[in-house]
Amino acid sequence: MVRPGGRSARVQQSVHAAVNELVAEVGRDALTVPMIAARGGVTPSTIYRRWGDLRELLSDVAVEHLRPDSEPADLGSLGADLGAWAEQFLDEMGSAVGRTYIRDALLGDQDGTNASRCSDYAAEQIVIMLDRAVARGETVPPVETVIDQVVAPMMYRILFRPSVLDTAYARRLVDSCLRGAS
Amino acid sequence: MVRPGGRSARVQQSVHAAVNELVAEVGRDALTVPMIAARGGVTPSTIYRRWGDLRELLSDVAVEHLRPDSEPADLGSLGADLGAWAEQFLDEMGSAVGRTYIRDALLGDQDGTNASRCSDYAAEQIVIMLDRAVARGETVPPVETVIDQVVAPMMYRILFRPSVLDTAYARRLVDSCLRGAS
Numbered sequence: 001m002v003r004p005g006g007r008s009a010r011v012q013q014s015v016h017a018a019v020n021e022l023v024a025e026v027g028r029d030a031l032t033v034p035m036i037a038a039r040g041g042v043t044p045s046t047i048y049r050r051w052g053d054l055r056e057l058l059s060d061v062a063v064e065h066l067r068p069d070s071e072p073a074d075l076g077s078l079g080a081d082l083g084a085w086a087e088q089f090l091d092e093m094g095s096a097v098g099r100t101y102i103r104d105a106l107l108g109d110q111d112g113t114n115a116s117r118c119s120d121y122a123a124e125q126i127v128i129m130l131d132r133a134v135a136r137g138e139t140v141p142p143v144e145t146v147i148d149q150v151v152a153p154m155m156y157r158i159l160f161r162p163s164v165l166d167t168a169y170a171r172r173l174v175d176s177c178l179r180g181a182s
Numbered sequence: 183m184v185r186p187g188g189r190s191a192r193v194q195q196s197v198h199a200a201v202n203e204l205v206a207e208v209g210r211d212a213l214t215v216p217m218i219a220a221r222g223g224v225t226p227s228t229i230y231r232r233w234g235d236l237r238e239l240l241s242d243v244a245v246e247h248l249r250p251d252s253e254p255a256d257l258g259s260l261g262a263d264l265g266a267w268a269e270q271f272l273d274e275m276g277s278a279v280g281r282t283y284i285r286d287a288l289l290g291d292q293d294g295t296n297a298s299r300c301s302d303y304a305a306e307q308i309v310i311m312l313d314r315a316v317a318r319g320e321t322v323p324p325v326e327t328v329i330d331q332v333v334a335p336m337m338y339r340i341l342f343r344p345s346v347l348d349t350a351y352a353r354r355l356v357d358s359c360l361r362g363a364s
Contacts, residue, residue, distance in 0.1 A: 103288065103289075106285070106288065106341060107285070107288070107289050112344060115341055115342045115343075116342065116343065116344060118342055119338075119342040119343040144345075147335075147338070147343065148331075148335035148338075148355070149330075149331065149335075151338065152334040152335040152337070152338035152339070153329075153330035153331075153334040153335075155334070155338050155342065156301075156329070156330075156333065156334035156337050156338055157334070159288065159297055159341075160297045160298065160300055160301040160337065161297075161298065161301040161329065162294060162298060163326075173330070176362065180358065180362065
């Protein structure tokens with residue numbers, strides 16, 4: 001939707017940067033749209049027009065932070081790749097910062113677009129690992145099964161069910177998912 | 183915490199009732215604390231003292247609506263009980279009203295208490311079904327496994343991943359969970 005390098009992309013970039021700077025300086029709860037506009041070099045009405053309100057802007061910024069910045073490591077087998085990825089996912093999403101981003105992403109998300117983007121990021125990473133495994137000749141579960149059996153339980157517990165969320169838990173989910181596939 | 187019949191319980195009851203009436207009359211987005219206080223026959227400061235702000239109050243009201251009002255039906259087998267329960271859970275939580283309650287419950291939940299209560303409600307219902315099945319001599323999975331494999335995927339998709347959420351999906355989750363247990 002946003003043409004890279006276009007004005008719209010520049011506005012998004014400077015407003016997101018302003019939010020990130022101000023969160024670091026004054027804290028998330030002290031943010032206001034006029035403050036962000038001043039820092040970002042745009043008018044408040046530009047922000048209201050484009051994002052509706054502060055919560056929607058924070059949701060967009062959160063989703064940017066939740067976007068994976070690299071491909072999952074290739075460790076030679078689907079079990080190793082998915083296990084390491086799940087450990088890292090749990091570690092990042094379960095951290096205080098990760099939880100705040102997830103909440104922001106969900107809560108300022110009127111139409112569900114941002115929540116879907118978070119889920120699509122995970123699905124894209126999983127597909128990369130599954131494709132690699134298929135190329136190795138491994139038997140792999142469907143991506144939606146990995147979402148149900150590995151991603152969903154981690155995210156559910158992060159949001160709803162305080163539990164021991166450690167690497168052993170992440171590995172257990174992956175092992176039982178792959179056992180079911182083979 | 184709240185002694186039934188005590189003043190605190192009466193305040194909660196009348197304020198929750200006021201919220202529910204006003205949501206029906208003026209809509210959720212028009213609610214204000216003074217409006218709720220007037221309808222509930224308490225002072226706004228009573229609401230601020232007890233709930234902090236409107237969002238936390240709406241979170242408490244949402245959790246009340248998410249509380250199961252009956253035990254899961256006894257249909258003679260764990261597969262039948264859990265399948266019917268999962269269908270109903272998906273139907274209720276996935277509805278427009280259910281999604282709003284889930285979002286409200288999460289959104290105004292500073293310390294995670296309300297999200298945990300939602301999850302505990304599901305766990306309590308599942309434990310009832312598992313205990314019945316054990317009494318019948320059935321092999322049953324641990325409650326946390328049912329949470330991971332049946333509840334979590336439904337909730338994850340409701341919140342993050344628009345999918346075909348139909349009775350077949352709910353039944354599939356239950357069947358694969360029980361296959362793993364036996």
